[in-house]
Amino acid sequence: MKPIAESTVRRLSLYLRFLEEFEAQGQLTISSGELAVSRGTTSAQVRKDLSFFGSFGKRGLGYDVRDLIGSIRQILGLHRTWSVVIIGAGKIGAALAQYRGFATRGFHVVGIYDKDPARIGTKLGEITVRSDLEIERDIERLRPQIAVLCVPGEVAQAVVDRVTDAGITAVLNFAPAQVQVPNGVTMRAVNMATELEILAFGLSHPEELAS
Amino acid sequence: MKPIAESTVRRLSLYLRFLEEFEAQGQLTISSGELAVSRGTTSAQVRKDLSFFGSFGKRGLGYDVRDLIGSIRQILGLHRTWSVVIIGAGKIGAALAQYRGFATRGFHVVGIYDKDPARIGTKLGEITVRSDLEIERDIERLRPQIAVLCVPGEVAQAVVDRVTDAGITAVLNFAPAQVQVPNGVTMRAVNMATELEILAFGLSHPEELAS
């Protein structure tokens, strides 16, 4: 298979969200054009995105909503569950631990860890904060695939090194720091400061930020 | 000025972060190559990104760290402060309200709002949660530029309509919903579910997710 652009994967995720809404409304079939307007893109883009993975529609008719949901789920890897550990039980870690959106999409939080003794043992929804010393043992035992980092920027790299050494193969980084991961590990970063700064640029340069 | 790609703005924000680290370490001068390796890009990319805004270096020498920090701050619109309102005082809204990264970069949180009477009046760090009924009045009075949305997906569009009608010109959307903004309003979305799904795709298709 040829390499797939991140932008394509991101759109597939959005298509999936809309398809689920359409399904909930009882719509059985949908055209690439309908899917496109709901998401602010073009019908050609929708068809091209899907074409990388096969052909899912019927010419003259469109796509079967339920089938396409299944196909995109399969493409994105949502036909199975994934186990997640959250590292850092500060404000953001705690908020994420209780975020319902994880579970409803097949991401199971199997552990949350902190270094601060005051936090260890406290309950966040279903789950109890454990000592950061147990990270390695738990990862080796429970084999989660994904680590969500919610630690201070200064320790982010050290923590990523620990979890990837222990066997984590995907990292979602909320820490305000750029981190390196070894080959074979997928990494994504969500950086609040950067998002705000892009907004500030947009405010400062009306009409000049592309898109 | 020609339109600037979002990817360029995002990199400028990262360069700024590294330049600040270099400055803290007392480094006076830096080459595009040094800036590039710290950020995983190329020296040509660094120079091209900067070239859209002027010429900031000295041939044979590189860039003065302090000057370049000032120039990038100016470019990004960080030479002034921006006022922010947070809509929704649930877990994520509350976490953001207390996020130190806002203030240290010149983003002042001037209000946080919720609909739930149990939350109204509670203190989050410095600031007290106010009724969502005061949103319009406060926006007209305090003239914040940025709204950060931390409300449930179902009400996100209605809330965006309210704040943009009241005069907000930039929105950072953490609600798990696609929203439309009127022309002239900058919008960015951070969608946890999408980020996780991109990771799941990466886990499911090793070697096939571009970069």
Next chain:
DNA sequence: CCTTGTGAATCGTTTCACAGCC
């Protein structure tokens, strides 16, 4: 000799346009 700034070349993504099929 080193490093910037930048046009030109390359690469990747999006859009177009139409043949093929329902």
Next chain:
DNA sequence: GGCTGTGAAACGATTCACAAGG
């Protein structure tokens, strides 16, 4: 007739490569 799937064209971003300046 309507809509998909897909090569080809257009566009945009990144990389190359070098002239110009310290």
